[in-house]
Amino acid sequence: MTSNINYIQLAEKLQCCVIIPTFNNANTLQAVIDDVRKYVSVIVVVNDGSTDKTSDVLSACSGVTVISYKPNKGKGYALRKGFKHAVASGFRYAITLDSDGQHMADDIPLFLDEIQRYPESLIVGSRLLMHENMPGGSTFANKFSNFWFRLQTGVNLPDTQSGFRLYPLNKIADMHFVTNRYEAELEMLVRAAWRGINLINIAIRVYYPPVEARVSHFRPYKDFFRISVLNTFITIIAFVYAYPAKLISRLMRIGGIL
Helix, strand or coil: CCCHHHHHHHHHHCCEEEEEEECCCHHHHHHHHHHHCCCCCCEEEEEECCCCCHHHHHHCCCCCEEEEECCCCCHHHHHHHHHHHHHHCCCCEEEECCCCCCECHHHHHHHHHHHHHCCCCEEEEECCCCCCCCCHHHHHHHHHHHHHHHHHHCCCCCCCCCCCEEEEHHHHCCCCCCCCCCCHHHHHHHHHHHHCCCEEEEECCECCCCHHHCCCCCCHHHHHHHHHHHHHHHHHHHHHHHHHHHHHHHHHHHCCCC
């Protein structure tokens, strides 16, 4: 691995920024930003209506672009706000990671290396689902999500709920979504697969603090219900539109029409 400064230069060459959506993670946000600075110079933090000391942390943090609004509107909404800013600022790629310290910023070089090999791809950081400290509910939800994603797209990804990703902004800028909250990241993957964007997974590390120190915004009943509703909707669209459209396109290519 080359020096960190080379990765900062590489991110600039690739026109890649980092987007950090955050909601009430004041205790870990500064450390996450400091770690990300070692690899990428342009950081966009989207303060999704935090009610803790997040605003104070960001006020004391120089060299970071901050997008703030109230009330809280959900992670999906925050990501889209970040994407919109990145596109308007001329960036080609955006890496997203969570503000709770779960993701390791020193895995960012893995994404930058991979996107050079597979330009315009959407890269998903794949966690080890059997990690000793991973909450059991998260493991189940991820396997559940992976199953539906494979059914809806025909693509096998081992971690469809990971928030550590690299997005090709020009490929997703004009996408329209129906969800704003936790489940939005799944919808983004499905729509990317339907659009024919190359999806790649890379292994990443993850840190889960002790149970008593965790700050989670996942609401087991509400979010699981929302994910179930989304999966039902997407599955219907997949079999009514996406799969038939893909089949027709393939037949037309075979017939030399396209």
